[in-house]
Amino acid sequence: MIQVHILKVQKMAFINYCYIVINTQSQTVLLIDPAWEPETITTSLINNGWLPKAVLLTHHHPDHVHLAPYFASRYNIPVYMGKAEIDYYSYSCPNLIPIISEDSLLIDTIHVLPIATPGHTYGGVSYLIGQNLFTGDTLFNEGCGMCQGKGADAYQMYKSLEKLKHSVAENTMIYPGHCYGLPIGQKLGNVLNYNIYLQFKDAESFVAYRMRKQQSGLFNFK
Ligand SMILES: [Fe+2]
Secondary structure, three states: OEEEEEEEEEEOOEEEEEEEEEEOOOOEEEEEOOOOOHHHHHHHHHHHOOOEEEEEOOOOOHHHHOOHHHHHHHHOOOEEEEHHHHHHHOOOOOOEEEEOOOOOEEEOOEEEEEEEOOOOOOOOEEEEEOOEEEEEOOEOOOOEOOOOOOOOOHHHHHHHHHHHHHHOOOOOEEEEOOOOOOOOOEEHHHHHHHOHHHOOOOHHHHHHHHOOOOOOOOOOOO
């Protein structure tokens, strides 16, 4: 059985969610987007007797990759990221393994399905592990990631959100990198009802809304 341990971590204004994924039978452990608080994450690992076998990164932004080099070196474990993301941004990290396809990866005893979800960045990847989807800054409960900056593209974001809607079941638990209202750990079915970014019928209207100038605040999604 796959269990998800949620960690809220912070550095000044940045509040992120990173995740420890555990196969409860084998005790295999993966880290997703570790950042900001090495002691919080390490203490949780040590207190539970967990030894991480890999780090999975959704995209290259500092608030998601901050502790990847630390954990790669501390435990001498591989760090996975989409190849397009690595190449486009020249990302480097010890033990970095590029993900080159959407074929399932078997990491120790945990099956990980990488789903390419560009839009927020050029080569972002979401990860489906059991019935849990880790979306980074692609899909939040309340909205979706920004589509400005190098390599970002609102049209690609629309396609990525459509892809997620159609490739995971409605009872899949959604675990984003940030939280702006609804508690972390919602089922996709709830998010589909709540999140207007999943309700557009065509790319053009999605792109116009996502890129609107009159958004009252970056994280005011409506
Ligand atoms: Fe980001």
